[in-house]
Structure formats: C-alpha cells, structure tokens
Amino acid sequence: MGSKVVVAGAFMVLLISSSLAVAAEVNVYSYRQPFLIKPLFDAFTKETGIRVNTVYARKGLVQRLKNEGLNSRADLIFTVDIGRLSDAVSAEVTQEVNSDILDANIPASYRSNKSHWFGLTSRARVIAASKERVKEGEISTYEQLADPKWKGRICTRSGKHPYMVALTASMIAHHGEAKAKAWLSGLKANLARKPQGNDRAQAKAIKEGQCDLAVMNHYYMAQMMRDEKQSAWADAIFLVFPNQSDRGTHLNVSGMALTKSAPNKAHAIKLMEFLSGDLAQRMYAEENSEYPLKPGVPWSGLLASWGKFKADTVALDQVAKYRADAIKMADEVQYDAN
CATH class of the missing domain: 3.40.190.10 (Periplasmic binding protein-like II)
Known part of the structure; x- marks a missing residue:
C-alpha cells in the first residue's frame, strides 16, 4: 500500500511539474517581423526560462483577437505604430497594466495614459x-x-x-x-x-x-x-x-499591449518589463536602428553619428x-x- 502511495505521489508531482513547465510561456501576436524581435525573446528566455511563442501577421491581428475573445491564447500584441496600438484599445482587446517598472522606464508621452499600451522604440x-x-x-x-x-x-x-x-x-x-x-x-x-x-x-x-x-x-x-x-x-x-x-x-513608436484574455498574464508583464529595460532597449537600438525609449540607453553608433535632435513632446x-x-x-x- 505504501509503495502505491509513493508512486501516486510521485505521479502527482510529475503532473504539477509538467503543468508549471507548460505555463512558463508567453504567447505574442506580432505585427513586427520575427527576425526583428526573436533576439529579444531569446534573451528573455535565457534570463527567465520563460518561452516566448510568436504569431506574426502583416494585418488582421486585432480582428483575430476580437474573434477569439476570452478564449484567445494570446498574451501580448506587438504593433509598429500608434495607429494599431490605439485600434487595439478601441477594439477592447487590451487591458490595463499597473507596473512601476514600466512607468519608470517608458516616458509618459510614449505610453497610454490609461496604461493599456507602452512604447518600445521610437522612429x-x-x-x-x-x-x-x-x-x-x-x-x-x-x-x-x-x-x-x-x-x-x-x-x-x-x-x-x-x-x-x-x-x-x-x-x-x-x-x-x-x-x-x-x-x-x-x-x-x-x-x-x-x-x-x-x-x-x-x-x-x-x-x-x-x-x-x-x-x-x-x-x-x-x-x-x-x-x-x-x-x-x-x-x-x-x-x-x-x-x-x-x-x-x-515620433511614432513600436509598442506592446497586454491582451484582455492573457492566460499567462504574470509572465507577459514580466516580458513587457524586460523589454523596457536596459538590455532589450540597447538590443533594439543596435539591431533595428530605432531609438530606445528608456532614458539613458545609448543609441546605436549610426544614429549617434547623425546627432541629437529635439523630439516632439506631444503625447x-x-x-x-x-x-x-x-x-x-x-x-x-x-x-x-x-
């Protein structure tokens, strides 16, 4: 009897471990091409152990989120301009994110005043x-x-x-x-x-x-x-x-928003915070020739050679x-x- 209990207990531990392993992921719907963001996701996975899965499309992701509703497996939506970010919010497929890290890293002009989207880089x-x-x-x-x-x-x-x-x-x-x-x-x-x-x-x-x-x-x-x-x-x-x-x-922005469905919400917010940090912002600046939004992160050598400029501060x-x-x-x- 005792051995059966031990085996059963071990089986339950295995099930729980498997469940946790499956849960350690973030699912991203992205308008950004995979080769541009994969290095960032790989760095995040290396640091946290959380896998990032990506669905890429040139258009239609907001409508897809609407169609999927709360059954959607998407945690985050990545976009390439303020228009698509605001469209996602208007379609009511996003939710508010309260994060002191995001608020500290991303200037107020480049994030939603209701915390529904956050810029990543500027163009x-x-x-x-x-x-x-x-x-x-x-x-x-x-x-x-x-x-x-x-x-x-x-x-x-x-x-x-x-x-x-x-x-x-x-x-x-x-x-x-x-x-x-x-x-x-x-x-x-x-x-x-x-x-x-x-x-x-x-x-x-x-x-x-x-x-x-x-x-x-x-x-x-x-x-x-x-x-x-x-x-x-x-x-x-x-x-x-x-x-x-x-x-x-x-300036326009590439940006991100947490979906309303977000089955992996905690992991998704952790990814958002990572992408707003020094390492990811520096990688963006180097690999995509865009301007990092976090103050103090150095620009790529090419952009620095073009010189500093005054940016429009309208939100x-x-x-x-x-x-x-x-x-x-x-x-x-x-x-x-x-």
Missing part, C-alpha cells in the same frame, strides 16, 4: 532631401512642405498610410483642424506624382530625379545603407529632422485622438488622387 518621421538639388538648411519644418516653392518636387506614400496619418494627426494636435487641412492641401499640391510605394520607394524616386523631397521614417535610411542594391538610394539623400527651433520632430495618446480626423482629411483634399 522619427524625417524629411529626405536630394543632395544634388536641395541645399542644407533650405527646408527645416514640416510646415514648409506646403510652400509653393516645392511644387512638383515632393514624393510621399499614401496619405492614409498609418505613418502619414500619424503625422497629419500631429499637425492637427499642434495647429488645429483648419490649419492642418490647409497644410495637407498644400502638400498635396506640391506632389510630383500620385502617392505610392513605401518609404524606401520615396528615396529611390529622389535618386531617379522624380522628386527632390520625401517624408520617411529614419530607420529606412539605415536599412538602405546596409543593402547593396539600395545603398545608392541612401547616398542620394540627406536627412532633415524637422522643427528643431520649435516643437521638435514627430501620442493625443495624436491617436485625431487619427480619424486625419484619415477623413486625406479624403477631403483627395490626397491619393492623381
């Missing part, structure tokens, strides 16, 4: 200018993109792409709807071609002489510099960090509030039309 929305046809100092603000002197000389992607929407929303936040609409209309009037392509396509267009100015995220410059086929595009341009004499350059929650207005505005000025 500057800069002006790319032709080295051949634009002089240093000839353009220094976003507002000047609407100056008639640039008529037929500017290229951008769609006015309803999330990156452009965020920039327009920031203009609404700073100038009000009427002035922002006049700016967007003026920018539209200065386009050299119908909005098209991604940010790198704008640099390519400058290289090919189709336009002299473009708007792009800074890290695309770093990516082009490392790409043998695209390095010529990078060589053809220089970057302008706008509005250094007033409000500063508009991204405020920018997100005007996204719908910015999309409507793009339609009203027929930004994407021929």
